[in-house]
Amino acid sequence: MMHSLLITGRLISRAIWNGLANASQTADPSLQRRSEPCLVSAVCGFSKDRKIQRLIKGQFGDDAWFTAKYKTADVLGVADGVGGWRAYGIDPGEFSLHLMRTCERLVKLGRFTPTNPSELLANSYYELMSHKKAILGSSTACVVILNKENSTLYTANIGDSGYMVVRRGRIVRKSEEQQHYFNTPFQLSLPPPGARRDVLSDRPDAAAQDNIPVEDGDVILVATDGVFDNLPHNVILNELLKVQGERCASRLQMVANSIAWMARNLSFDETFISPFAESAFANGINTIGGKPDDITVILATVAI
Amino acid sequence: MDNLKSDFVPAETLIKMYHLEQYVHVILDYTSRYNNSNSSYYSPFNLIGKYEIYPFYGDYPETYFLRSYGTWWKKSDSCQSNYRPQDFDPLGAEDYVTVEFESAVVPRDICIYETYNPGAVVRIWGKLASDTHWVLLWRGHPQQYPSKSRKFHPKIRPVNQLVNVIRLEFNQSHLQYHYSVDAILLGGFQPVSDLYYNMMERGLFFLKKPEEASKFSDMDKYSEFFGEDYFVKLPYEVMIHIFQYLDLKSLCRCARVNKRWNEIVNDPFLYQTLSLKPYWYLVNCNTIDYFMKKCTSLKKLDISWCGNDIEGFDKKLAIFIGANCDTLTHCSLSNCKYISREMLTELSTCRNLVDLRLKNVTNCFKLDNPSLQYLDKLVTLDLTATNIEDGDLICILKENPNLKHLIIDLCEHLTNLDIVVEAAADYNPKLTCWSSWKTLSLTAEGVKKFGKFPLMKELDLGWCLINKDPGDCLRYIVDGCPHLSRLILSEWRGLNDHLIIPLIMTCKELTQLDIFGIKNITAELCEKALLYLPKLRLLDISFCDSIRQDEVEILRRQYPHITIQRSCQYSSMNYLN
Numbered sequence: 001m002m003h004s005l006l007i008t009g010r011l012i013s014r015a016i017w018n019g020l021a022n023a024s025q026t027a028d029p030s031l032q033r034r035s036e037p038c039l040v041s042a043v044c045g046f047s048k049d050r051k052i053q054r055l056i057k058g059q060f061g062d063d064a065w066f067t068a069k070y071k072t073a074d075v076l077g078v079a080d081g082v083g084g085w086r087a088y089g090i091d092p093g094e095f096s097l098h099l100m101r102t103c104e105r106l107v108k109l110g111r112f113t114p115t116n117p118s119e120l121l122a123n124s125y126y127e128l129m130s131h132k133k134a135i136l137g138s139s140t141a142c143v144v145i146l147n148k149e150n151s152t153l154y155t156a157n158i159g160d161s162g163y164m165v166v167r168r169g170r171i172v173r174k175s176e177e178q179q180h181y182f183n184t185p186f187q188l189s190l191p192p193p194g195a196r197r198d199v200l201s202d203r204p205d206a207a208a209q210d211n212i213p214v215e216d217g218d219v220i221l222v223a224t225d226g227v228f229d230n231l232p233h234n235v236i237l238n239e240l241l242k243v244q245g246e247r248c249a250s251r252l253q254m255v256a257n258s259i260a261w262m263a264r265n266l267s268f269d270e271t272f273i274s275p276f277a278e279s280a281f282a283n284g285i286n287t288i289g290g291k292p293d294d295i296t297v298i299l300a301t302v303a304i
Numbered sequence: 305m306d307n308l309k310s311d312f313v314p315a316e317t318l319i320k321m322y323h324l325e326q327y328v329h330v331i332l333d334y335t336s337r338y339n340n341s342n343s344s345y346y347s348p349f350n351l352i353g354k355y356e357i358y359p360f361y362g363d364y365p366e367t368y369f370l371r372s373y374g375t376w377w378k379k380s381d382s383c384q385s386n387y388r389p390q391d392f393d394p395l396g397a398e399d400y401v402t403v404e405f406e407s408a409v410v411p412r413d414i415c416i417y418e419t420y421n422p423g424a425v426v427r428i429w430g431k432l433a434s435d436t437h438w439v440l441l442w443r444g445h446p447q448q449y450p451s452k453s454r455k456f457h458p459k460i461r462p463v464n465q466l467v468n469v470i471r472l473e474f475n476q477s478h479l480q481y482h483y484s485v486d487a488i489l490l491g492g493f494q495p496v497s498d499l500y501y502n503m504m505e506r507g508l509f510f511l512k513k514p515e516e517a518s519k520f521s522d523m524d525k526y527s528e529f530f531g532e533d534y535f536v537k538l539p540y541e542v543m544i545h546i547f548q549y550l551d552l553k554s555l556c557r558c559a560r561v562n563k564r565w566n567e568i569v570n571d572p573f574l575y576q577t578l579s580l581k582p583y584w585y586l587v588n589c590n591t592i593d594y595f596m597k598k599c600t601s602l603k604k605l606d607i608s609w610c611g612n613d614i615e616g617f618d619k620k621l622a623i624f625i626g627a628n629c630d631t632l633t634h635c636s637l638s639n640c641k642y643i644s645r646e647m648l649t650e651l652s653t654c655r656n657l658v659d660l661r662l663k664n665v666t667n668c669f670k671l672d673n674p675s676l677q678y679l680d681k682l683v684t685l686d687l688t689a690t691n692i693e694d695g696d697l698i699c700i701l702k703e704n705p706n707l708k709h710l711i712i713d714l715c716e717h718l719t720n721l722d723i724v725v726e727a728a729a730d731y732n733p734k735l736t737c738w739s740s741w742k743t744l745s746l747t748a749e750g751v752k753k754f755g756k757f758p759l760m761k762e763l764d765l766g767w768c769l770i771n772k773d774p775g776d777c778l779r780y781i782v783d784g785c786p787h788l789s790r791l792i793l794s795e796w797r798g799l800n801d802h803l804i805i806p807l808i809m810t811c812k813e814l815t816q817l818d819i820f821g822i823k824n825i826t827a828e829l830c831e832k833a834l835l836y837l838p839k840l841r842l843l844d845i846s847f848c849d850s851i852r853q854d855e856v857e858i859l860r861r862q863y864p865h866i867t868i869q870r871s872c873q874y875s876s877m878n879y880l881n
Contacts, residue, residue, distance in 0.1 A: 130343045132847050
């Protein structure tokens with residue numbers, strides 16, 4: 001009991017540390033004073049493993065995330081490294097982390113088009129190929145760009161991570177899952193040479209693109225499948241309602257924490273009929289309980 | 305430093321000025337890059353903004369990397385010789401990068417954040433973006449520095465000029481491995497009032513006193529001292545012979561001695577070769593006019609780095625080349641961004657051209673419109689980072705059966721390199737050097753064609769088959785090119801020990817072998833390579849993750865005469881936090 005309490009404490013403090021590091025960026029007053037739209041965001045997440053291996057900003061287990069700002073756009077993104085590579089001696093977290101890191105850099109350098117998130121994802125992917133160190137693995141990814149010019153959200157999604165936009169209590173837009181078959185999402189991959197023939201690899205342009213004009217106060221949730229597989233939509237919606245129009249990063253952080261925490265608890269709940277279990281049942285697999293997975297939540301509100 | 309003047313009065317002590325510190329805003333120009341232009345890894349654009357990696361030290365993709373290091377590239381047969389050896393750069397600058405800052409300041413501090421193998425900066429220049437006149441801010445010999453990141457903060461020349469463009473010149477020939485820079489900081493002062501700012505911008509502030517007068521009086525003293533000019537008593541031919549060893553600056557000085565000297569110095573015989581690269585900051589339209597009169601039988605012309613941003617320079621140069629088109633055999637135009645299609649047409653009339661270098665001339669070729677089609681004597685052709693396309697290149701290959709050296713590194717517009725290799729195999733059997741580093745369209749089919757070049761000595765196929773299946777490609781190369789002395793296979797990630805063994809057993813001439821980034825090779829293979837290749841001098845095994853650092857250390861101790869490269873790799877912890 002004592003042990004688990006200790007771990008829980010560590011997990012929470014880590015989540016808060018991660019979140020605060022991010023909040024301090026977003027709470028920059030000079031950005032909020034301006035009249036152009038921007039995103040106020042908070043991040044929380046947990047690694048599936050109960051033991052803490054490493055503490056790296058932008059990573060929860062095999063999940064990775066980034067938030068970045070540029071003159072013309074605010075960008076959020078998550079990626080979920082495909083765990084199957086562990087069997088080949090490849091760290092699945094490495095690919096997703098580098099993918100997100102590179103996206104972040106490209107945004108900061110301004111080497112992206114605010115209206116084309118899938119290009120950003122594709123460029124980031126091609127960049128990884130020119131890294132001297134072979135970064136191998138595969139990953140799902142979801143990138144959301146708020147174009148400040150026309151207050152429109154441009155999104156690209158490959159695989160089963162996703163986003164959700166909530167306005168005045170209703171889900172106005174939500175990403176579609178892309179799956180080859182059950183529990184096998186579309187994925188970007190750089191397989192080790194030799195293993196390539198039997199590896200699933202989707203081209204970066206397979207990403208589903210979408211755009212939606214946003215209004216002041218809209219809530220955006222970008223998260224990996226660890227959240228969507230474990231939390232029913234109405235639960236997520238209930239949480240998101242609490243932060244509509246919220247511009248205080250720390251209150252946003254509390255809700256992000258609670259979403260991540262709920263997802264985590266339910267993922268280990270063996271009796272809970274999770275969305276994942278429902279989906280499995282629909283595919284003829286009889287299972288029950290949550291799906292233990294890495295969890296990443298980026299919660300943002302639009303401030304215009 | 306030589307130009308420290310005791311009577312220098314810093315501008316900031318006279319008028320009210322802000323102190324500004326800023327990082328790079330825009331990259332204007334560069335001569336060297338380690339990656340394709342659409343990638344941000346290792347690219348010059350990483351200089352923009354604050355440092356990311358510093359104070360860490362190592363091989364980080366988020367910094368700017370120079371392509372070459374040490375003298376390995378100079379050992380290649382295809383390396384450009386100095387056309388006029390007496391005109392050389394004493395500091396040996398090999399590459400430069402030009403960056404722009406947001407606001408113009410009177411420079412006081414420049415910090416260069418070097419994160420890998422520091423010590424390559426040899427000169428720092430400054431100017432205003434609107435101006436063409438460069439001011440030397442610092443120069444110094446390349447330095448040996450321990451393997452640590454460093455903030456290079458040289459004491460720069462005190463000037464009272466506004467500067468927002470900085471150019472760094474690098475000499476990396478003494479470095480052990482690649483050089484990388486993370487960021488450049490420019491610190492200085494900017495006038496508070498617009499009036500002063502505008503005055504300084506136009507150079508109306510702190511005008512220098514003319515110093516010429518005193519020099520003339522010195523001259524008088526000398527002529528008095530020497531009295532008679534014994535030199536003129538020498539026969540004309542002897543004087544010409546002596547003068548032909550002089551560099552351009554000395555020749556210009558000699559021209560001012562007396563009529564006789566002036567006459568000899570203007571003899572076209574002395575200007576059969578011209579290397580203006582060491583004087584790039586002095587070259588303008590007048591320079592070309594000056595040499596136009598003197599050069600009637602120019603054979604070798606190196607005008608690399610010169611004439612960018614100078615209005616009308618391209619037209620002058622075209623006329624100049626046109627005037628010498630019958631005799632010109634060597635021509636180097638590296639980094640001359642103004643070279644256009646028209647200029648290439650002019651070059652194409654130089655029927656005797658043997659050696660043509662268009663490195664980093666990014667936009668000279670045009671679609672569906674062959675250039676250089678009249679040249680048929682080429683032996684060396686360097687098209688690094690140009691926009692040449694497959695069809696155009698194949699035309700050139702067809703016309704030049706004597707071609708020996710072909711360099712097409714980083715040519716992103718070559719979209720089907722396989723057919724280029726095929727054409728070369730048909731028309732250019734004498735090829736000894738092929739370099740298509742990071743020209744990514746090569747596939748296994750194309751690589752197999754390299755079996756048809758029996759004279760091939762240097763083959764650079766680095767980064768060509770990333771994540772593609774190399775299969776038995778290497779076998780074809782090994783069987784076809786037994787005389788290979790330099791082989792670059794970086795990032796052929798599918799290779800393994802088993803596939804490389806035949807290479808080691810057959811190509812005994814190998815002196816440089818680059819197999820970095822290949823995960824599957826082991827220390828055992830390296831040991832075999834070191835043992836069985838008697839002439840081996842360079843073995844690059846960076847990022848070969850199966851080889852442990854301690855194994856490398858043992859090999860280094862066993863084979864001290866061979867340079868074994870092993871990149872300083874970061875642990876993921878400090879890199880990612």
